[in-house]
Amino acid sequence: MARSRATSSSMALAIALLFMTFVDQSYGQMKVGFYNGKCGNSDVEQIIFDIVKTTFQRDRKTVAALLRLQFHDCFVRGCDASILLDGSSTEKTAGPNGSVRGYTLIDTCKGSLERRCPGVVSCADIIAIATRVSVFLAGGKWYNVETGRRDGTISRASEANSNLPGPTTPVNVAVQLFASRNLTTEDFVLLLGGGHTVGFLHCSFFLDRLYNFRNTGRADPTMNLSTLSSLRRTCPRTGSNSVVAADQTTGSSLTVDNGFYKAIKGGKGVLQIDQQISSDPLTRNIVTRLASTNDFANKFGSAMVKLGRVGVLTGKQGQVRKSCRAVNSS
Ligand code: HEM
Ligand SMILES: *[C@@H]1O[C@H](CO)[C@@H](O)[C@H](O)[C@H]1NC(C)=O
Ligand SMILES: *[C@@H]1O[C@H](CO)[C@@H](O)[C@H](O)[C@H]1NC(C)=O
Ligand SMILES: CC(=O)N[C@H]1CO[C@H](CO)[C@@H](O)[C@@H]1O
Numbered sequence: 001m002a003r004s005r006a007t008s009s010s011m012a013l014a015i016a017l018l019f020m021t022f023v024d025q026s027y028g029q030m031k032v033g034f035y036n037g038k039c040g041n042s043d044v045e046q047i048i049f050d051i052v053k054t055t056f057q058r059d060r061k062t063v064a065a066l067l068r069l070q071f072h073d074c075f076v077r078g079c080d081a082s083i084l085l086d087g088s089s090t091e092k093t094a095g096p097n098g099s100v101r102g103y104t105l106i107d108t109c110k111g112s113l114e115r116r117c118p119g120v121v122s123c124a125d126i127i128a129i130a131t132r133v134s135v136f137l138a139g140g141k142w143y144n145v146e147t148g149r150r151d152g153t154i155s156r157a158s159e160a161n162s163n164l165p166g167p168t169t170p171v172n173v174a175v176q177l178f179a180s181r182n183l184t185t186e187d188f189v190l191l192l193g194g195g196h197t198v199g200f201l202h203c204s205f206f207l208d209r210l211y212n213f214r215n216t217g218r219a220d221p222t223m224n225l226s227t228l229s230s231l232r233r234t235c236p237r238t239g240s241n242s243v244v245a246a247d248q249t250t251g252s253s254l255t256v257d258n259g260f261y262k263a264i265k266g267g268k269g270v271l272q273i274d275q276q277i278s279s280d281p282l283t284r285n286i287v288t289r290l291a292s293t294n295d296f297a298n299k300f301g302s303a304m305v306k307l308g309r310v311g312v313l314t315g316k317q318g319q320v321r322k323s324c325r326a327v328n329s330s
Contacts, residue, residue, distance in 0.1 A: 029314050034125070034147035039117035045129055047116070048109050052133040055105050060254045063134040064199045065102035070131045070307065071195060072100055073124070075181065076163045078311020080152030081123035084324040087155065094160035099202065103325075105130065110324045123324035124149035128308045135304070138198060140256035143301025145308060150318030153327045167205045167271040171280040174273060181310045183303070189277060189286045190296065190303040196246035196274055197260035198253065203235035203242055206270050211237055222275055224267030231270065246270050256300070261291035 035044035056062045073083040076091055083091045084106060091097060106126055113121045125147045136142045165174050178188040209220040210232050219228050227248055234242050245253035248268035252259030260274075264287065269275030277283040290296045319328055 030146040030148040030309070030312060032144045032146055035121060039113065039120055042113075042116045044113065044117075044121055047112055048126060048129045049133050051109050051112060052105065052130050053137060055108075056134055056137045060138065061198075061200070062102070062105065063138040063254075063256065064195075065100075066105070066127070066131040066134045067195045068199065069100055069102045069106075070127050070304075071191070072097060072160070072164060073127055074307050074310045075177075076160045077152055077154065078313070079124050079128065079149055079308055080311070080313050080318060081127060081149075081321070081324060082152045082155040083160075084123055084127075085155040085327065086325040089157045090155035091157060091160040092155075094157035094164075096164040096166070097160055102130075106324050110321075114322065119320050119322065122149050122151045122318075122320045124151050124312070126324070132301075132304065135194075135256050135300075138254065138256045140194070141297055141301055143304060146305060148314055149308075150313040150315075151321045151324075152313060152318050165273070167273055169273055171273065171276050171282055175282055181307075183306055183310075185282055186286050186299075187303045187306055189283050189290065190300050191307060192274070192277065193258070193260045193287075193290060193296065194256060194300045194303065196271070197258070198256060199246040200243040200253075201246050201270050203240045203244070206231070206272065207235060207237075209272060210235060220272070220275070222267060222279070223269075227268045227270075244270060246274065258290055258296040261287050261296065265291050 038044070052062065052066075069083065070079070072091070073079055073081060076082060083097065083100070084103065085091070087093075092100065092103075106123065109126045109130060110121075110123060113126070128145045128147065128149070132143060132145045163177075165177055169177075174192075175185050175188055178185070178191075183191070208214075209223060210228065211219065213220040223231075231244060234240070234244050247253045247260040248263040248270065249259035252263075261278075263269065264275055264278040267275070269278065278287045322328055
């Protein structure tokens, strides 16, 4: 009796172990500290930290560049650095990517790492590590990033055009788009607000709200009137290529904080979707909570970690590129 119980429990253990091995393979081998001991005596995350810090100290907008870069990479074919590939019709040539920046910073990190340990650190992981560093330097809480991603070999402009949401995408559609990437409604609100708390927006993306909202010939009635007149000064009806802060809370536009949620609660959202998450029944309670508690500070990092899991290539999938801008020639 006792013996057969022992046998069946060791059987169960063996099955559990087998199952865990299987799960481990199918869900990939990402983990915190994947590069520990893999780059000679060099600390991969420290090398990236130092480079991002130098760039950030020259230009605090580096955090916006990297957050948007990671979002656009992960939403198209997963977090596989496909956005970095050069070519005549790759993702970076697509309309929604027109103002994405940060490519040379990633090149600098890659160059430094290739000199120390060639072919070890993927470009997809560099994006995730560098973005985390910039979030921390801009006032966000430190979060541990999982690493072990491999780089993709395919990049298509058409896929960027069809997978990235736009400023007038309805909230419920955006929620679905995030859900299809295993991101909850709260993750969506955290990520949109965490990105747009530091970003700058070109007039063309919200001009309709200032002058001719849904062809009414008037401004969007949900916009705060003092924000409306200020945005109209920066963005006249025609001809402006200026930018305004997506976070209209005074003094908060370069900091990773919950200022964005406070701003949209006061009608100061700049993009249509930014304003709408404060009133849509799917998201408004989350916005209210993030505007008035420490939840954003505590949860943004884990939402970024989940963003970093979307569609990753691991193990023997993909490759580790030699240059982030080109697929390895075989
Ligand atoms: C429904 C979701 C989203 C929509 C429709 C959207 C749309 C946009 C648009 C239209 C711009 C303006 C680009 C320009 O003026 O050149 C922008 C900027 C930006 N977005 Fe989003 N976005 C979304 C979600 C996110 C997320 C999840 C993040 C990051 C976690 C993010 C980060 C940024 C940043 C940082 C900028 C400013 C870039 C800069 O200043 O260089 N966005 N977004
Ligand atoms: C609009 O913004 C102004 C200036 O920040 C603020 O005093 C006012 O309360 C806001 N209006 C509404 C309706 O939220
Ligand atoms: C979502 O999660 C499931 C189960 O963990 C996984 O199989 C799937 O690949 C994930 N989807 C994306 C887009 O990452
Ligand atoms: C870096 C890059 O290729 N940017 C392109 C993004 O898309 C716009 C619009 O198609 C192009 O004008 C940019 O050159």
